[in-house]
Amino acid sequence: MLKKIIKNIKNKNIKIVFPEGNEAKILEAASYLKTNNLAEPILIKSNSIESHKKFKEMVDQFYELRKHKGITKQETVETLKKSNYFATMLIKNGLAEGYVGGITYSTADTLRPALQIFKSKKKTKVSSYMIMSKNEKVCFFSDIAININPSTDELVNIAIQTHDSVLDTWNIKPKIAMLSFSTNGSGGSSEFVAKVRKATEIIQYERPEIIIEGEMQFDAAFVKEIGIKKMPSSKIAGQANTFIFPNLDSGNIGYKMVQYLGNWKATGPIIQGLERPVNDLSRGATVEDIIEVSLITAQQCLDRRNNEQ
Numbered sequence: 128m129l130k131k132i133i134k135n136i137k138n139k140n141i142k143i144v145f146p147e148g149n150e151a152k153i154l155e156a157a158s159y160l161k162t163n164n165l166a167e168p169i170l171i172k173s174n175s176i177e178s179h180k181k182f183k184e185m186v187d188q189f190y191e192l193r194k195h196k197g198i199t200k201q202e203t204v205e206t207l208k209k210s211n212y213f214a215t216m217l218i219k220n221g222l223a224e225g226y227v228g229g230i231t232y233s234t235a236d237t238l239r240p241a242l243q244i245f246k247s248k249k250k251t252k253v254s255s256y257m258i259m260s261k262n263e264k265v266c267f268f269s270d271i272a273i274n275i276n277p278s279t280d281e282l283v284n285i286a287i288q289t290h291d292s293v294l295d296t297w298n299i300k301p302k303i304a305m306l307s308f309s310t311n312g313s314g315g316s317s318e319f320v321a322k323v324r325k326a327t328e329i330i331q332y333e334r335p336e337i338i339i340e341g342e343m344q345f346d347a348a349f350v351k352e353i354g355i356k357k358m359p360s361s362k363i364a365g366q367a368n369t370f371i372f373p374n375l376d377s378g379n380i381g382y383k384m385v386q387y388l389g390n391w392k393a394t395g396p397i398i399q400g401l402e403r404p405v406n407d408l409s410r411g412a413t414v415e416d417i418i419e420v421s422l423i424t425a426q427q428c429l430d431r432r433n434n435e436q
């Protein structure tokens with residue numbers, strides 16, 4: 128999958144900003160990207176932010192954007208001295224196209240500037256997915272990083288965004304399982320089951336071309352023999368490749384268990400639904416992880432360039 132991306136993005140000079148430009152792993156990843164003509168890295172060094180030729184202009188812009196929230200000019204200056212905010216403002220000003228950060232910042236600190244400065248596409252909530260792979264198998268898990276307790280409508284949005292990402296970015300036809308502790312009513316009528324079932328019905332009605340079923344347990348979605356038993360009339364039981372979790376607890380815990388107990392590779396989280404490509408790194412990310420997330424970010428930047436034409 129990444130080979131295809133490398134072919135697409137090579138020699139396209141896609142400018143990716145790295146807010147943590149003092150970190151050794153970031154420097155190594157950026158050097159690889161640059162040497163192989165896979166991106167044009169912009170490394171932010173924390174001691175050079177205030178002397179940037181656009182710093183004052185960006186302070187004014189950010190103040191205008193956020194003054195309705197009660198921020199003062201001095202607080203704006205302090206905010207923009209932080210490399211996560213400054214890097215995001217570079218994108219706002221067209222000086223960078225994508226953002227890769229999070230080796231020192233938490234997910235919340237990586238995403239908050241982007242959520243404040245760009246907003247989301249189509250006024251829907253931003254969410255995330257993780258690419259899980261082992262040998263030739265590839266699955267997508269969502270939401271694993273942002274929405275803590277999504278409502279029914281937010282769950283609908285997460286599933287639709289993930290469907291579109293899997294199809295548009297990866298050219299894979301998603302077969303979506305809406306996960307729960309219950310399969311096809313086995314768990315009774317609790318509000319948790321009802322939320323997942325309702326979200327599934329809304330998508331089946333609004334986007335009939337999407338292959339989606341639920342509520343279902345992970346084993347019914349993933350293991351054919353169990354799927355046939357628990358959901359005999361299902362078209363995707365045992366064959367799902369896209370798994371939507373009912374909340375962030377289950378999604379985040381779930382992907383990490385698959386990663387560490389099952390030895391699957393986890394790539395991401397990839398952020399979806401934002402106006403601009405901004406992606407988060409785990410604080411334990413290796414140089415290889417940083418390169419992979421950068422490649423995916425570059426592809427998102429390219430998709431955006433192509434959509435603008």
Ligand SMILES: CC(C)(COP(=O)(O)OP(=O)(O)OC[C@H]1O[C@@H](n2cnc3c(N)ncnc32)[C@H](O)[C@@H]1OP(=O)(O)O)[C@@H](O)C(=O)NCCC(=O)NCCS
Pocket residue numbers: 234235236238239242243246247251252253254271272273274275379
């Ligand atoms: C996304 C998140 C970071 C936002 O945190 P926050 O800054 O404390 O939350 P706020 O509610 O103050 O939101 C900040 C801004 O982002 C917007 N926002 C929050 N969540 C959003 C979403 N999912 N989509 C779009 N906008 C969102 C808010 O509307 C707000 O905008 P405003 O300041 O213009 O009014 C929060 O949902 C979070 O912490 N999620 C869990 C992150 C995590 O720990 N993940 C697990 C590890 S990977």
